[in-house]
Amino acid sequence: MKSAFVLLTFLAVSQGIIRIPLMRGKSARQELEERGLFEEYRRKFPFNPAAKFLPRNEQSVVPLTFDPDTTYYGEIGIGTPPQIFKVLFDTGSADLWVPSGSCTSTACENHSKFNSSASSTFQAGTTTFHISYFSGYVAGSIGYELIQISDIHVDHQIFGLTETESGFMEYVPWDGILGLAFPGLSHEGGTPIFNNMWNQGKIPQNMFSMYLSSSAEGSMLILGGLDSSYYTGSLQWIPLYKATNYWDIQIQSITINGNTVACSGSCAATVDSGTSFIIGPEQDINNINGWLGASLNPDGDATVTCSITHLLPDIVFNINGFSFTLPPSAYIIKSTSGCSTGFSSGSWILGEVFMRQFYTAFDISNNRVGFAQAV
Numbered sequence: 124m125k126s127a128f129v130l131l132t133f134l135a136v137s138q139g140i141i142r143i144p145l146m147r148g149k150s151a152r153q154e155l156e157e158r159g160l161f162e163e164y165r166r167k168f169p170f171n172p173a174a175k176f177l178p179r180n181e182q183s184v185v186p187l188t189f190d191p192d193t194t195y196y197g198e199i200g201i202g203t204p205p206q207i208f209k210v211l212f213d214t215g216s217a218d219l220w221v222p223s224g225s226c227t228s229t230a231c232e233n234h235s236k237f238n239s240s241a242s243s244t245f246q247a248g249t250t251t252f253h254i255s256y257f258s259g260y261v262a263g264s265i266g267y268e269l270i271q272i273s274d275i276h277v278d279h280q281i282f283g284l285t286e287t288e289s290g291f292m293e294y295v296p297w298d299g300i301l302g303l304a305f306p307g308l309s310h311e312g313g314t315p316i317f318n319n320m321w322n323q324g325k326i327p328q329n330m331f332s333m334y335l336s337s338s339a340e341g342s343m344l345i346l347g348g349l350d351s352s353y354y355t356g357s358l359q360w361i362p363l364y365k366a367t368n369y370w371d372i373q374i375q376s377i378t379i380n381g382n383t384v385a386c387s388g389s390c391a392a393t394v395d396s397g398t399s400f401i402i403g404p405e406q407d408i409n410n411i412n413g414w415l416g417a418s419l420n421p422d423g424d425a426t427v428t429c430s431i432t433h434l435l436p437d438i439v440f441n442i443n444g445f446s447f448t449l450p451p452s453a454y455i456i457k458s459t460s461g462c463s464t465g466f467s468s469g470s471w472i473l474g475e476v477f478m479r480q481f482y483t484a485f486d487i488s489n490n491r492v493g494f495a496q497a498v
């Protein structure tokens with residue numbers, strides 16, 4: 124009787140997918156625009172979406188750029204008893220880090236800081252890690268902790284504790300980052316948290332998925348499987364393109380009314396929940412923005428007149444024989460200062476603008492990404 128009970132309990136736990144509600148905070152752009160500081164910060168911390176994906180020559184450097192439009196975060200607990208942090212769940216990096224108690228930067232003052240003395244499970248590491256911002260490096264230390272996500276616990280998880288942070292971090296709505304890319308990308312040199320969850324038997328399938336809502340609430344990260352209540356139709360699966368440690372796929376072309384407007388003859392793109400826009404090479408992006416009649420403002424944003432956005436065309440991404448259509452309601456970003464297109468230059472990245480339209484599954488076992496029309 125007892126063993127049957129234990130077995131049933133085990134099955135119930137092992138088959139459960141884990142849901143982590145994601146919230147949308149105020150973006151750094153909104154915070155800075157309200158203070159009249161946006162242009163100054165844009166100049167000081169130029170946006171280089173490719174920075175994260177540049178080849179590294181130093182193993183211990185985590186590149187970051189000032190993306191002023193990231194807004195989604197979820198809560199995790201670190202330590203015993205758990206200290207709560209808001210983290211950006213980032214499929215474009217593979218490390219977990221939060222501010223440490225000894226960080227005195229203004230950016231840390233505005234965020235939760237981890238107090239290692241207050242946790243009975245903290246183990247200090249012997250190495251350091253560096254985060255490279257667009258303008259210089261800062262250092263932090265490595266530790267190991269018990270991490271709580273929803274109702275599961277991951278033991279002995281490597282994580283970074285930042286000691287200094289770049290000025291732009293003051294205005295982002297999250298305290299730290301939780302990376303969901305592949306282990307080979309880890310700058311901290313340990314096993315990323317999602318892989319540990321799978322290795323420690325905490326999730327039923329080696330897969331996670333994300334639903335990004337355009338509302339402040341309602342977004343969801345699903346660990347260990349899919350939740351069909353967040354999409355319609357079936358998932359269209361796309362094999363990963365080459366082994367790059369990123370969630371890279373191949374796009375065949377991007378079209379407007381049947382005309383190829385970008386990615387002619389195919390291109391490789393990273394599916395990145397930690398980048399707000401859709402990013403592509405300057406010439407391709409200029410071409411798309413040209414088709415939309417957008418003009419570049421001094422901050423480098425492609426702006427359009429808000430009153431005519433409903434007249435703009437759909438943009439179709441042709442991937443693995445499937446067509447994924449973005450209507451203007453998906454790719455136009457409205458802010459207090461007006462309307463801009465969700466397209467910016469760098470190397471190809473399908474960021475939140477794409478993921479809001481398509482529920483996205485990241486399937487590690489089968490090395491593939493799935494998209495389905497989000498509800």
Ligand SMILES: *[C@@H]1O[C@H](CO)[C@@H](O)[C@H](O)[C@H]1NC(C)=O
Nearest residue numbers: 224236237238239240241242
């Ligand atoms: C950190 O935790 C220790 C032990 O609980 C406590 O004495 C100390 O005041 C805490 N430090 C901060 C900055 O809260």
Ligand SMILES: *[C@@H]1O[C@H](CO)[C@@H](O)[C@H](O)[C@H]1NC(C)=O
Nearest residue numbers: 154229232233234293294295
């Ligand atoms: C950060 O904290 C300082 C001091 O408490 C405050 O003046 C500033 O407005 C805060 N910044 C944000 C973005 O909340």
